[in-house]
Amino acid sequence: MNKRANVLVTGAGGQIGSELVAALREVNNIVYPSDIRAPENPQEHFLQLDVLDKERMREIVIEYEIEEIFHLAAILSAKGEENPMLAWRVNLESVLTVLELAAEFKLFKVFIPSSIAVFGLGTPKDNTPQNTITAPDTVYGITKLAGERWCNYYYNKKGVDVRSLRYPGLVGYKTLPGGGTTDYAVDIYHKALKDGHYDCYISKDVAMPMMYMPDAIRATVELLQAPPDNLTVRSSYNLSAMSFTPEQIAASIKKHIPTFTIDYKPDFRDDIARTWPSSIDDSAARREWNWRHEYDLDKMTEDMLMNLEGV
Numbered sequence: 001m002n003k004r005a006n007v008l009v010t011g012a013g014g015q016i017g018s019e020l021v022a023a024l025r026e027v028n029n030i031v032y033p034s035d036i037r038a039p040e041n042p043q044e045h046f047l048q049l050d051v052l053d054k055e056r057m058r059e060i061v062i063e064y065e066i067e068e069i070f071h072l073a074a075i076l077s078a079k080g081e082e083n084p085m086l087a088w089r090v091n092l093e094s095v096l097t098v099l100e101l102a103a104e105f106k107l108f109k110v111f112i113p114s115s116i117a118v119f120g121l122g123t124p125k126d127n128t129p130q131n132t133i134t135a136p137d138t139v140y141g142i143t144k145l146a147g148e149r150w151c152n153y154y155y156n157k158k159g160v161d162v163r164s165l166r167y168p169g170l171v172g173y174k175t176l177p178g179g180g181t182t183d184y185a186v187d188i189y190h191k192a193l194k195d196g197h198y199d200c201y202i203s204k205d206v207a208m209p210m211m212y213m214p215d216a217i218r219a220t221v222e223l224l225q226a227p228p229d230n231l232t233v234r235s236s237y238n239l240s241a242m243s244f245t246p247e248q249i250a251a252s253i254k255k256h257i258p259t260f261t262i263d264y265k266p267d268f269r270d271d272i273a274r275t276w277p278s279s280i281d282d283s284a285a286r287r288e289w290n291w292r293h294e295y296d297l298d299k300m301t302e303d304m305l306m307n308l309e310g311v
């Protein structure tokens with residue numbers, strides 16, 4: 001990313017944004033976090049922005065001389081099923097607004113994340129390749145897949161330097177997640193410490209690709225710093241660190257809290273999880289911009305419990 005860029009982050013109050021803003025401030029001149037929700041505590045340069053308000057986003061780009069946009073605002077998979085039309089609008093119309101602004105104002109770069117949700121029941125489940133069947137079964141996945149194709153289109157046709165990652169389920173201790181299928185892997189740590197027990201809405205043997213937040217933030221910064229000529233994927237890169245089932249994360253927690261217990265009460269999110277890959281092949285990211293993850297399941301568990309215990 002440009003050393004002295006003015007950066008707008010949409011959806012900055014969410015699980016990723018809350019951590020990405022600080023990381024971007026370390027490498028950028030001025031970061032403008034924005035969200036439809038006002039922050040609980042005062043935040044430097046915060047701008048209230050509904051990403052469906054195209055005119056306001058355009059005004060912000062002009063007024064604050066924005067040069068890069070990290071477009072995080074979205075409705076995640078579980079919440080998306082509650083209101084599919086809202087998910088479609090928030091997740092896709094806003095992507096087009098950002099890409100249009102990037103083309104019009106010749107922004108240096110834009111980052112628009114995608115997800116493992118672009119894959120569906122017909123996709124190879126293990127070590128899912130970069131290029132394979134993408135036939136998502138959720139409205140969230142449909143919006144993310146369409147968004148990926150628009151990113152690729154704006155790169156090819158309008159020269160927009162757009163970059164994207166298909167994040168796996170993200171786990172962090174600083175913020176609660178915002179309504180995804182993979183959220184159980186965050187909730188479980190909170191409940192393990194508070195109640196010593198967790199009722200899990202995913203079946204015990206359903207594996208999903210996951211990543212600890214410090215790895216996800218570093219991946220984002222590193223992708224944005226990569227020389228453009230190294231990047232062959234302008235839709236979205238597969239990205240991977242670890243895969244585990246609820247039974248495996250429970251076993252990892254038991255190493256620290258031996259009395260911890262878990263029950264399985266699968267709901268509609270279990271059905272969503274079963275349509276997603278178990279593990280991901282991210283060799284393109286490793287080859288082209290040298291992606292390396294740091295955290296495996298046990299290392300993440302140790303760090304999560306240590307940090308949450310201090311909360």
Ligand code: NAD
Nearest residue numbers: 011013014015016036050051072073074115167169170178
């Ligand atoms: P989140 O749900 O925690 O945060 C999303 C933020 O967007 C919230 O703060 C919400 O207030 C805001 N928002 C919602 N509607 C808005 C609107 N109309 N205008 C402005 N802001 C609005 O999500 P997250 O986990 O931080 O995800 C960020 C991005 O990363 C999303 O695009 C998501 O699809 C993607 N992603 C996340 C994960 C994950 O596990 N967290 C995995 C894959 C992809």
Ligand code: SER
Nearest residue numbers: 076077115180181182
């Ligand atoms: N973690 C996200 C979700 O579960 C995947 O994009 O919705």
